[in-house]
Amino acid sequence: MEKRIYLDNSATTPVRPEVLEAIYPFLKELGGNPSSRHKEGRLVKAAFEKARDSVATAINAESKEVIFTSCATEGNNTVLKGYLSGLRSRTGKNHIITTAVEHPSVLSTARELEKKGTEVTFLPVDKFGRLNLDMLRSSIKENTGLISVMMVNNETGNIYPVKEIAKIAAEKGVLFHIDAVQAIGKIPVDVKDIGCDFLTLTAHKFYGLKGSGALYVKWGKWASPLITGGHQERNRRAGTENVVGAVGLGKAIELAVKEQSEESARLKKLRDHLEKRILEEVPYTRVVGDPGGRASFISNISFRFVEGEAILLKLDYDGIAVSTGSACSSGNLEPSHVISAMKVDPEEAHSSIRFSLGRSTTAEDIDYTVERVKETISQLRSFSPVYDKFLLENEKKSAWRV
Amino acid sequence: MEKRIYLDNSATTPVRPEVLEAIYPFLKELGGNPSSRHKEGRLVKAAFEKARDSVATAINAESKEVIFTSCATEGNNTVLKGYLSGLRSRTGKNHIITTAVEHPSVLSTARELEKKGTEVTFLPVDKFGRLNLDMLRSSIKENTGLISVMMVNNETGNIYPVKEIAKIAAEKGVLFHIDAVQAIGKIPVDVKDIGCDFLTLTAHKFYGLKGSGALYVKWGKWASPLITGGHQERNRRAGTENVVGAVGLGKAIELAVKEQSEESARLKKLRDHLEKRILEEVPYTRVVGDPGGRASFISNISFRFVEGEAILLKLDYDGIAVSTGSACSSGNLEPSHVISAMKVDPEEAHSSIRFSLGRSTTAEDIDYTVERVKETISQLRSFSPVYDKFLLENEKKSAWRV
Amino acid sequence: MNYTEKVMDHFMHPRNVGKLEKYNAVGEVGNASCGDIIKLYVLIDSDNIIQDISFQTFGCGAAIATSSMTTEMVKGKHIDEALNVTKDQVAEELGGLPANKMHCSNLAADALHKAISDYKAKNGIK
Amino acid sequence: MNYTEKVMDHFMHPRNVGKLEKYNAVGEVGNASCGDIIKLYVLIDSDNIIQDISFQTFGCGAAIATSSMTTEMVKGKHIDEALNVTKDQVAEELGGLPANKMHCSNLAADALHKAISDYKAKNGIK
Numbered sequence A, B: 001m002e003k004r005i006y007l008d009n010s011a012t013t014p015v016r017p018e019v020l021e022a023i024y025p026f027l028k029e030l031g032g033n034p035s036s037r038h039k040e041g042r043l044v045k046a047a048f049e050k051a052r053d054s055v056a057t058a059i060n061a062e063s064k065e066v067i068f069t070s071c072a073t074e075g076n077n078t079v080l081k082g083y084l085s086g087l088r089s090r091t092g093k094n095h096i097i098t099t100a101v102e103h104p105s106v107l108s109t110a111r112e113l114e115k116k117g118t119e120v121t122f123l124p125v126d127k128f129g130r131l132n133l134d135m136l137r138s139s140i141k142e143n144t145g146l147i148s149v150m151m152v153n154n155e156t157g158n159i160y161p162v163k164e165i166a167k168i169a170a171e172k173g174v175l176f177h178i179d180a181v182q183a184i185g186k187i188p189v190d191v192k193d194i195g196c197d198f199l200t201l202t203a204h205k206f207y208g209l210k211g212s213g214a215l216y217v218k219w220g221k222w223a224s225p226l227i228t229g230g231h232q233e234r235n236r237r238a239g240t241e242n243v244v245g246a247v248g249l250g251k252a253i254e255l256a257v258k259e260q261s262e263e264s265a266r267l268k269k270l271r272d273h274l275e276k277r278i279l280e281e282v283p284y285t286r287v288v289g290d291p292g293g294r295a296s297f298i299s300n301i302s303f304r305f306v307e308g309e310a311i312l313l314k315l316d317y318d319g320i321a322v323s324t325g326s327a328c329s330s331g332n333l334e335p336s337h338v339i340s341a342m343k344v345d346p347e348e349a350h351s352s353i354r355f356s357l358g359r360s361t362t363a364e365d366i367d368y369t370v371e372r373v374k375e376t377i378s379q380l381r382s383f384s385p386v387y388d389k390f391l392l393e394n395e396k397k398s399a400w401r402v
Numbered sequence C, D: 001m002n003y004t005e006k007v008m009d010h011f012m013h014p015r016n017v018g019k020l021e022k023y024n025a026v027g028e029v030g031n032a033s034c035g036d037i038i039k040l041y042v043l044i045d046s047d048n049i050i051q052d053i054s055f056q057t058f059g060c061g062a063a064i065a066t067s068s069m070t071t072e073m074v075k076g077k078h079i080d081e082a083l084n085v086t087k088d089q090v091a092e093e094l095g096g097l098p099a100n101k102m103h104c105s106n107l108a109a110d111a112l113h114k115a116i117s118d119y120k121a122k123n124g125i126k
């Protein structure tokens, strides 16, 4: 493959060498079933449980509070569906609160629950993507069972005040779920410090394997499983264990947390440089997101007058991988629900590009990217009818002023 | 690791070298998200879809009828729960028929549905584990929506007449789901020839990776997803795709099907030899299962007067991995539900051992195993109170006869 | 959801791009909220032949490629002949389009219809 | 659900196994449907000391190991002292047992109680 600059680390990350090394024995010879009683089983079980310990340590949980899943989407479904059906039947609580900027795995699931009779409040955000905690507090009702808010937004990098939300939830006796997918390895994630009841994560966002995730459930808060069958995972998630995925997740999260502060600082510098140059050198651009609180590896920039997919394809041709919105909504022609929720006007919503930096990103990558972005945007604007109209209107305005 | 003889291939199989080779590039460098539009995404997408084609080809389905899942347990849950909730709301049909010998991923799920108001018929089996098709036919009612029967039993190897069942189901307008987990690579599996609506499989039973499976859904028969979120898998299974798992599954199933007839014949010889020797050389043993129709790689043998776990542990110490019942029910102290359903008396039900052969099994393995089994059984019987009592009673009987 | 090579070629190297110096017909369709706006500039001569044509497009790869291809397909044609060019033909010439791009982003033919009918109206052509 | 080394040792090399040639007390507990049957043979001398003891067990690794350990723990003890040996002590001596094996498969102490109370009844000991 020719030299590529991969700036789509929010969509997924490649497997890092240490993870490959950790899983290799389980691909090469250790093929037992962790539930088996014989030596082949016990060897694998030991590694599997060690991986669970690593996940627990990384988020300051206890091992028995960690359930391996096939991905964060499954984890989010488990909390929203499994939890709710359990809670509803026990307590009658049938209202959940979430936000308009959640990942589809929460949002669509909440919408599905809504269709089936659950009451759902989707909290709006302001133009920076920020939540209003007073609004959150006042939307809690007698029958509110669960609040689900993400920790870091996957499109803007916005950081949500989960600790404050946890406090509100606790005061009101409401359970609190966090989608921490984009937070692991980016900002500290400590379930005890935050005080949440559920937390989901997925390995492939921090150099583990796709198809492997974990769900933290505070001890005592378990409700009912999404996937039933065998006795795996203390009856909380049936199915033969994804050993390779879990061992990889254990190693990946251990390294992600260890390297977090240094790597975040490094990426912040690169990200800030990227934004500074683009904002200075490409007119009619702006950063979409919360200037006061974003994780340091994402930059969502809108390039007025041109459409995102066209930018993406041109940069791809130049060897640079970026995205418009989230990968799992590609194929969707609507502008991103996250950007739309921020009351960005539709034309601008179609014009935004997410740059997400990662371990491979260098300063040279950023400078090369800026050069290609400049060229691409000016090319695309050269035949944009929207830009043309804008220029004409500006001319008129100046003419008047003269 | 010292020389081991792995006779637990029904629990899981190690990854075969060709599969490792196939997935290696996706662990080493190709780390994109198949839903991404850029080159990193497209490269991975192409391999992912090729894997889907391989699965489709292997079971004679069309690619769009294949949904990748995290395991057969998820697949079975999807059919039973997703399907049923969709069907119930559309047609009011709320009765399903399954058997007493299904895997827990079907059985527990059916029981859970039962608790929530679905009517479930669990068809009994005879002492050989066989179903009565007349009984099946007559248990179909106006409101029967789904029949779920496995193709090959994971404990006995019994083959169930899915083609006949499909015919009955079709006559009565009932949908038919097959758990084909233990059938792939063991007997031919052709969804068109069988005429089923759903079929589940899991990669790790035929040398693919744990945590990766597929669900066949006949085109037009889709109801509703278990896991909701992004647009992956044509909106039928959300979550970032397990690329490594799927690519491995594609390669594994391709090889499994290609080698099926030759490998089955080879294993049949070895299995028959194992049974012949054990039955001849170890008294008070018998094969549990259907003498007229078993897949050729499993042998479930009961060793009267001794308990299965003790046999398992002793053989394990001697370097031989076998199992009592299914791996996912280890930790369960009940005798196997499959053996119990065959009206085997409780003491004998506790005495059964499953030998499941696989690619690594050689004739020497089998002969060594027989020797160790002989020794183990005679040791354990030497202090079995049940055996002692049996001998005394026999002595008395002979004394009377004199 | 991949584009054919032909689509990518027209996207990367769009033909007849920008605004003609001289034109006597204009057609614009689409709006920003659906993500695609296409504007055609057409120079029609006295024999009603499309002497020249160019486009401006705000939109995705498919929108740009179909705009480019449409202008190529109708340039030099009599306007009535040009009106026979359908979206399906444009897509076919491009070797196909992803299903979800077939209708939303394949708007250049509509823009052409608009341009020509305006032109006809203005010039009293029936 | 793994066994400790001590459990495995007693399982692989069970002590006091089989049926004593000479015994004057027997205790049997368990049944086949729960998967464990333990039978103890005890030789108690005139001072009510357990001179010898052996076991027969139908059961899992834990059942065999706890049987073996129990016989070791009570051999040479006065019967009243032997009655003080609890299941928990047996499990502890073995370095622990998996939770689900703690009660179902740890039956040897029960068998001993049975053997001794029968012996006491037969011999008019209170």
Ligand SMILES: Cc1ncc(COP(=O)(O)O)c(C=O)c1O
Binding pocket: A238, A239, A240, A241, B010, B011, B071, B072, B073, B074, B103, B105, B150, B152, B153, B154, B179, B181, B182, B202, B204, B211, B213, B328
């Ligand atoms: C017959 C049968 N069905 C379903 C399963 C479930 O497969 P998995 O554990 O990969 O979900 C298994 C094996 O575990 C099985 O043997």
Ligand SMILES: Cc1ncc(COP(=O)(O)O)c(C=O)c1O
Binding pocket: A010, A011, A071, A072, A073, A074, A103, A105, A150, A152, A153, A154, A179, A181, A182, A202, A204, A211, A213, A328, B238, B239, B240, B241
């Ligand atoms: C914020 C967020 N939540 C959930 C997910 C779902 O993760 P997965 O696709 O691995 O299930 C993603 C990424 O895809 C994400 O960015």
